[in-house]
Amino acid sequence: MYEERTYRNLVKTDDLVKFEVVVKETDLLVRAESDLSKETRESVLKYRHQIETYIGTNPGFQRSLVPLTDDPYAPEIVRQMIQTSQWAGVGPMATVAGAMADWVSKDLLQLSKEVIVENGGDIYLASAKERTIGIYAGDSPVSLKLGIVISPDETPLGVCTSSGTVGPSLSFGKADAVCILSKSAALADAAATAVGNVVKGKQDISRGLGRATEIEGVLGTLIIVEEKMGVWGKIRLTRL
Secondary structure, three states, X not given: OOOOOHHHHOEOOOOOEXXXXXXXXXXXXXXXXXXXXXXXXXXXXXXXXXXXXXXXXXXHHHHOOOOOOOOOOOOHHHHHHHHHHHHHOOOHHHHHHHHHHHHHHHHHOOOOOOEEEEEOOEEEEEOOOOEEEEOOOOOOOOOOOXXXXXXXXXXXXXXXXXXXXXOOOOOOOOOOEEEEEEOOHHHHHHHHHHHHHHOOOHHHHHHHHHHHHOOOOEEXXXXXXXXXXXXXXXXXXXXX
């Protein structure tokens, strides 16, 4: 069933060219200095092929809900997924959206000084100006009313959101939104899943923030459950 991606309008980038690239489950909204649709599609196909080929010979990589050991012969994107999922204590596929945003962005940054890649709510951005990323938290009363301000010197940066109440991603928790900031979007993706898994209700917000502090590489965390929220680390909020 198609779900309208309301959050796709939450980063204001009128100064950049905006385009979408969809390949199977990978659904990217990209902003760059010029239309790089062709190059983005080629990048997506390259990394999807690497991941799909690896899964073909290592099916447990796709199914595992716990970290796997490193494979020195795996493609770099797969090794990143394995490593960041180890740090967060989740299965490697919990990092796939963030990892794809990471690697596609790295390719596009060779062609554009500014790049913002959003993949299912997981964002990797390299920006020369201050950006505000709105937070979509489903039916929470604070949804679409708060944004995270990202200054240029903080980028490149991964900003990834997991939810137990919104979207198709697997979560064992009930948070409306768990947003994680990290230099790696793959790690931010994995950490958002790990933190989201322990937040079963409003009473678990502090526990979730504590879990985030245990994951190396997490720079900031925002957790929203209904009308309650908790913040830890380097996060600057603003009203939308």
